[in-house]
Amino acid sequence: MLSLSQVSKSFTLKDGPYTAVDQVSLEVQAGAIHGIIGTSGAGKSTLLRLINLLERPDEGTVMVDGQRLTELPDKELRRQRQRIGMIFQHFNLIGNATVSRNVAISLELAGVPRARRMKRVEECLQFVGLADKAGQYPAQLSGGQRQRVAIARALANSPKLLLCDEPTSALDPGTTADILEVLRNINASLGVTIVIVTHELDVVRSICSEVSVMESGRIVDSFSREEGGFLPPGTHSGSFRERITGRTGASHV
Numbered sequence: 001m002l003s004l005s006q007v008s009k010s011f012t013l014k015d016g017p018y019t020a021v022d023q024v025s026l027e028v029q030a031g032a033i034h035g036i037i038g039t040s041g042a043g044k045s046t047l048l049r050l051i052n053l054l055e056r057p058d059e060g061t062v063m064v065d066g067q068r069l070t071e072l073p074d075k076e077l078r079r080q081r082q083r084i085g086m087i088f089q090h091f092n093l094i095g096n097a098t099v100s101r102n103v104a105i106s107l108e109l110a111g112v113p114r115a116r117r118m119k120r121v122e123e124c125l126q127f128v129g130l131a132d133k134a135g136q137y138p139a140q141l142s143g144g145q146r147q148r149v150a151i152a153r154a155l156a157n158s159p160k161l162l163l164c165d166e167p168t169s170a171l172d173p174g175t176t177a178d179i180l181e182v183l184r185n186i187n188a189s190l191g192v193t194i195v196i197v198t199h200e201l202d203v204v205r206s207i208c209s210e211v212s213v214m215e216s217g218r219i220v221d222s223f224s225r226e227e228g229g230f231l232p233p234g235t236h237s238g239s240f241r242e243r244i245t246g247r248t249g250a251s252h253v
């Protein structure tokens with residue numbers, strides 16, 4: 001579903017170039033929930049933004065669902081991007097637009113006719129349990145409800161891939177569990193592949209099927225739930241792998 005090959009991205013800072021993502025290669029199979037974890041500044045969000053080319057890689061190739069995004073002309077890239085949903089830590093909703101309009105905008109941009117748009121908005125709001133909030137504004141909603149609106153917006157164009165940048169980091173533990181349940185449901189019932197950037201180990205333990213650990217712009221370890229399960233939520237010590245799986249192990253990378 002997703003294949004990154006030798007992808008790098010540098011930024012020009014005051015004291016010279018800074019490599020935020022350094023020759024990363026990554027394969028995510030269709031149907032996975034892939035977690036990217038690491039300390040602050042490791043390059044996780046930049047890597048996520050390289051997947052849908054919100055950031056253009058300096059080097060390397062990005063393939064999503066058989067399409068080499070890094071080689072597409074702008075117009076075709078915009079079309080392909082509609083099949084990649086994205087949600088953010090701070091929801092990024094339009095404050096002066098109603099809930100239904102927030103969801104409808106991505107459909108308008110995709111040129112979906114009005115009648116189909118309205119039907120799809122209703123379906124998506126129903127999916128996230130907010131059909132009764134269609135006429136409200138983001139400021140009238142709780143954090144969890146705002147993230148549900150953002151999820152409905154991301155689902156509107158029926159994406160095959162959903163990118164989540166710290167989706168629960170602004171939420172309390174109970175609301176976090178609810179949002180993770182919505183993401184699990186999107187994966188299980190709609191078959192959407194999910195890539196989730198987080199610094200929260202419990203998010204990874206709770207929903208991810210596989211994990212990449214990032215450090216200084218590189219993927220330094222990767223492992224999957226299939227190798228022997230993940231620990232239940234709680235405090236554990238050691239490397240990211242030990243804290244998530246309870247096991248030590250050689251890096252696969």
Ligand SMILES: Nc1ncnc2c1ncn2[C@@H]1O[C@H](COP(=O)(O)OP(=O)(O)OP(=O)(O)O)[C@@H](O)[C@H]1O
Nearest residue numbers: 011012020038039040041042043044045046047199
């Ligand atoms: N647009 C940009 N311009 C300059 N530097 C940037 C830009 N985006 C990211 N960086 C730098 O790249 C590094 C990696 O940032 P990134 O946000 O990808 O890390 P992260 O692992 O997601 O961290 P956090 O968990 O704190 O968000 C940081 O040092 C950051 O300051």
